[in-house]
Amino acid sequence: MRSLFRRPFSTKSPRSRVSLRRFDRTPMVGLACLTFVLSLSVVSSTAEAGLGLGQSSAVGGVMIDPEGNVRAATPQEAKEMAELVRAAIQGPVGELAEVTDKRVISLARLQQALREMHETGGRIDDETAFLAGLQRIEYVVVDKENNDLLLVGPAEPWEVRADGAVVGKNSGGSVLRLDDLVTAFRSVEAARRDGGIRCSIEPTTEGRQRLRGFLKNVKLRPGQNPAFLEAGMREAFGPQMITLDGVATDSRFARTLVAADFEMKRIAMALTESPVKGLPSYLEMAKNKRQSAAQSPRWWMACNYDPVARDADGQVWKISGQGVKTMTEEDIVAADGSVASDGRQDPLALKWANTMTEKFDALAKERPVFRDLRNVMDLSVVATLITQENLDQQSGIDLNVLRGGDSLIETASFDMPKSLTPQCSFIHGRAGWTVTASGGVSINAFGIVDNQVEQPELKTLVSVSSASDSDRWWWDGE
Template sequence: MRLPTLMISAICLAMTVSTADAGIGLGNQQSVGGVMIAPDGSVRAATVEEQKEMAQVVRNAMQAPTGELAQATDRRVISLNGLQAALKEAHESGQHLDTETMFLAGMQRIEYVIVDQENNDILLAGPAEPWMVRPDGHVVGTETGGAVLRLDDLVTAFRSVETARNDGGIRCSIEPTAEGRLRLQNFLKNVKLRPGQNPAYLEAGMRQAFGPQQILLAGVATDSRFARTLVAADFEMKRIAMGLTQSPVAGLPSYLEIAKHQAQSSVSSPRWWMACDYDPIAHDAEGRVWKISGQGVKTLTEDDTFDKQGNVRSTGRQNPLATKWADMMTEQFEDLSRERPVFRDLRNAMDLAVVATLITQQQLDHKSGIDLSVLRGNDSQVELASYDMPKTLEPQCSFIKGRAGWTVTASGGVNLNAFAISENAVKDETLGNIAVASDSASRWWWDGE
């Protein structure tokens, strides 16, 4: 018997009810964080009209938060035992999952992972808010405007731990091919700009020469919402950096704006990627309470160079202006993620990957005595929605004509190494005072002190 649910789109956009595919979800599978991704590799921003239609579909498909869910709290607690029991009940009764389950009771972040040996349970605790649907279709908290945590991302995080271990982490990148780089080099050799001529007219020809870019994914199921989040965040970061879309944050201009009139190299270009940015995980003396803190996401950069065959290698060097842009994005991340919830969705995915990896690496499930087979997928009681992921995308690139040549910026990525975070732990004996006792035996979440 399959668990009938709602299909949830990759970034809380374009949600539709689907009965044709089993799995956790609400969603138009082509929409990812305001970016329309089709199986043929075409990518574009959703139009205003499409966003309005998406928002209405989402509102029709969701239940509004009521009771305690309609109130913000600094500490909401989720029982993984209780959550699994709710999933089992839905599976056995053939019911759709409700909105509070799909959105993990409005949780915004996981700040504490607590071993509850008395009840053979693991508890997750952190701030939570009521949720709302923005005019563009994003589902966010009413207080901070941050995208809410998602059940399907939590399940994917648990199911990806061993794959990520074998693959050296979870990674995503959108890369040009060697052949495309060679075609672009040959194209630029024949370009002669007259004084004062705007090079923007070359963009169509440059894209055609570059050709499709490869989507490279590792450590996570490529048909998951989690994977589409990585691709969409990478895509949006690249578009902001290259000035292909207007930055929504005043303190974050495009890289092209800050690099104008600077010397450029014709055989190297900056690459940016987003990575985990957490403080050392703190735990009490008994290893019962674990605290996760830090911004979660930072942007890094390094120069790439390519040879006569179009093959790329890292130089190990950082362009000072590219570093400046990376630092600016890191500093503006909170504001940026409120304006572009795809970046908060990325942080949510990172948070959940860290939680799942911490529980596995530190064997907190064995310490508590909990059986996590439902979330880990060992019994197939929870099926995740499957999304078509193209192997290539239409080229997204921009360029700068400097005093020493052309710089084309086209590479980016996400590097999520949750193992390094979970292993970087420090002792904090004050954490033993955390109180999260349940005031309700009838549900899988409650508000703590």
């Protein structure tokens, strides 16, 4: 490994605080793709939060308000959002407009750049907000010579999609974001305390009881379409509760978890058309199959990584794997509305889960919220790896800025409802009704980091060269 850049600049006490503030306070905020207008600035610590990865009114096809009302964005709303984002974002130029397999980010220099923005009252640019176009983090390199940690991975220029999502021009994948990196670092200890980062959108016990009573009085004539009952069934079911653990509930990171869970359920339950050939809804797969009113399939998305590889000295670490997989098990619904699970998997639900895992890359390209989900999983694994293996202490870098110890950066704060209006579908099979409504996201980054293998050849495989501009916090390696 070669790392030839100079040592970090001297550090001064910040006179102001960089913050990721709201762009507006409209009641409707974009949920699915979670692309926010980049009106980036630095303000004094007494002013309202400032580094504005601001909120949008509708991005990615889904909208949600603080009361939990969810609906699809209209084509006009999506068009207006895309225009707003394009007006706020500058296109990449120079080396940022090039595709590379090995873009290197110096965390020491990135932190110093943020400190200097405080000192000068400068503006956080798109280059910083989008982490120089990074698509994934494949390597973490300990650079003891320069008291630094390096993040290395593929990068490409970004563009704004028709729905306002900011993605790579070549891959179509959502770019990694500074906001999510900061949240990942600040969530490590909370995730350790809570047993991981989790999101769940669940019906209430009372709602299940009301639905059970409603269905007892339903008598369908042979061949009758039960679709006319769905409005009443949803009213009986009532709101679904949102639960978040291990991460700040008002962060963009958390909204990504909720958005991805919400969109997965919409596809599974045929509430929106699947954008990927070969990935039908679960309802389509289960049509005319035997159903049980006492059982309900649950799906959730979890981490899907290879063992973390390291060289013999623990100086070069490699993170690989698809990143996300879909899992399932059966909820057993009791007469009182309570739910238990014995780990059993319905074969059709498992088939749907496996199909979504197989089609995940194609799905993430069509619905960027799923790539956003993989991005926050990647960043959570990276932040946990650095913390768990004490890589910052090994390299001699102080990550106080990214970890928030000096209050230099304040992440954006977004309204997160505690409940949603019911999003569920119903199947009337030969043996009764099945309700599909539950799901979630689980990020066990500690489990990923603990699963390690040694690859001595990593020491020679990863070579990074110095930046041509000594002030720059990123460059392209060999």
